[in-house]
Amino acid sequence: MSEPLSPSAVAASRQVRAVIRRLRRRILQAGDTGDITLSQATALARLEGSDGRTTSDLATAEGVRHQSMTSTVGALLEHGLVERRPDPADGRRLLITLTATGQEKVDESRQARSEWLAARLQTRCTEGERQTVLAAMAVLEQLVDD
Amino acid sequence: MSEPLSPSAVAASRQVRAVIRRLRRRILQAGDTGDITLSQATALARLEGSDGRTTSDLATAEGVRHQSMTSTVGALLEHGLVERRPDPADGRRLLITLTATGQEKVDESRQARSEWLAARLQTRCTEGERQTVLAAMAVLEQLVDD
DNA sequence: CGTATGTCAGCTGTACTGACATGT
C-alpha cells in the first residue's frame, strides 16, 4: 500500500488526468455536426466494413454498457442509418449493419473532417508522434482492463 | 484543407477517444468519495490559494458558461465547501472562497483520484511504457491548445 | 443606455443501474 511510486508513474498519472479532461471537453465541444450526435457517429464508424455486429459487441468496443449502446443504436435506426436482422445461428442476437445512407454518412463525416481530433492529429503532428500516441493508448487500455 | 486523413490519424483519434472514455469512467469510480461530483471537485481545486474568485471568473477558467458554473458553485455552497461574500468594490460580484472543510476536500480528492492511476502505472507498466505515455500526453496537450 | 454578473428554468447528450423477457 505504501510502496514508493516511481517519478514517471506519478508524472504520467497527473499528465494523463489533465489531458483527458481537456481533450474530452474539446472533443465534445467540436462534436456538433448538426444531425447526429458524436456517440452515434462513433458507433456508426465502427460498423463500416462489417457483416453485422451486435449491440453488445459494439458496447464492448466502445467501452460502455450494452444498455447505453441500445439507445445509441436505436437513434441510428430511427435515422435510417443502420438496419437490424436476426442472427440465424443465435436467436438472441440482432445483427446491425450500415444502410446505404449510413455508409454515405460515414464517408461524409470522414471527408468533411468532422472528427476534430483526427484533423488535428493530421495537420499538427508528425507520423512518429501519431505512432507514439497509438502506442501510449495501447498501454493505457491495458490499465483499464481488469 | 481537404487533404485526406492518414490511417494513423484516424486510428489514433479513435483510440484516444475510446481510451479517455474508459479512463474517465474508471477515475470517476476510483475517486468516488460519495459526496461531490468531478466538476465540483475541479472547480473546488481551482479556488485553492485564491482570495476570492467570481463564478464568471471560474466559468471562463473552465471554459463553460457562467450559468453552468452557477449550479456547480451552488452545490459546493450547499456542501459547505465554499463561502461567498460580496465584493465591496463591485456590488454585482460575489467572491467565492474555500472553507476549511473545502480545503480538506481538495487534498482528499486529489489523493483519491490520482492514486488509482499512478499505482497501476507503477505495477503494470515498464519504465519505457511510462515514458511512451508521457511523450504521448505532451503531443496531445499541444493539440488542445489553440 | 449598453454591458457584466448572477440566478432560475428547461433542455440535450451521455451513460449509468435495475428489472425484466427471451434464447442458448
Place this chain on the structure above:
DNA sequence: CACATGTCAGTACAGCTGACATAC
C-alpha cells in the same frame, strides 16, 4: 439452471440556451 442478449424505465451528471433581475 446459469449465462448472454436485448429492451425499457428511471436516474445522474455536465453542459447548453433563454429569460430575467440587478449593478456598473
